[in-house]
Amino acid sequence: MNALSPADLLDLFSRFLMLSLLSVGGAISTAPEMHRFLVEQHGWLDDVGFTTSIAIAQAAPGPNLLFVAVLGYQVFGLTGAAAALIGMLLPSTLVTLAISRWGHARRDTPGVRAFVHGLAPMTISLLMAAGTVVAMPLVQAPEHRIGSLALILTTVVAMLLWRVSPIWLIAAGALIGALGLV
């Protein structure tokens, strides 16, 4: 953790304000820019610290966006976490509320109805792609291939057949993994 200078903190906050507006496709899509800023430009964090922050945030409960707070925390402690997270949330929140209200007020117009129907196939397919991208590194490791594939397929089947809460499936996955079965 670094010594806190108000100028540095302001620098961090304003940079994340800007990244917020660029974060189409989620905060993670701006991770390369954050790496450039925090690691390469300022040296506030090293490579390992940067990667670990993202890995922890993805394994922990809650939105993956919270990795932003972990990065801020590792650089400037709690103040850094607040500056990074608020910076990352504020602009995108205002844009989202403005556009959502604008669209909702016009939801019966052809333009907005075409938006709802025309984007649905892409949105659903993005979910399938996201699932595949997460599954790939597991399936590509030869020693984990069969166990991982079996666990993924079992989860899909369980989800389609029963209304079981995802938390139980995740817990089962953690247990099976901890026992060395995948």
Add this chain to the structure above:
Amino acid sequence: MTDSDDSSHAGRPAPRSLTELFVTFTLLALQGFGGVLAVAHRSLVEQKRWLTREEFVELLSLSQLLPGANIVNMSLIVGDRSFGWRGALAALSGMMLVPLVVMLSLVAVYNHFSDHSAVAGALRGMAAVAAGLTLGMGLKLAASLRGNPLGWVLAAALGVATFVLIAVVRAPLMWVVPGLGLIGWALARWRLARREGA
């Protein structure tokens, strides 16, 4: 798949209070290991029934296009449509506050356990389940495409193009979403105009 197919708004369950919004989003965020979307789908569509499957897809489409995390944008919109900006704030802080405390505590203990092989195995198991949950949710939501004015050929073509570009070619989301989104929008607009007999 008979759950919440009707799109009528009358008599639909809705959040009753700011507290209910806050608690609902806190609970669903805390269950979201490796992504909150699958839990949000189960909680908002299948349990609370605040959203139909179609509305869930619609909010997700919008959230994809807008800057910010999808699930954060979705919580903002759900909150805003019930109680205005106070609802948006309640849903957003539900999604963030308690998970943030949990996460920063985890950062503090992580280093002690990071080299245990059981921890690495558990993370791998959780990642496999998270992948399965996302794929399963995609399959469930695909059923909502029935009745889409695009028709199944165009819908499937858009779906396959998206999948290939993102999962195979690894094209940046920042180009794929606006690009294919615009094509989908134009096609749907054309189909709607034709169906309604211009």
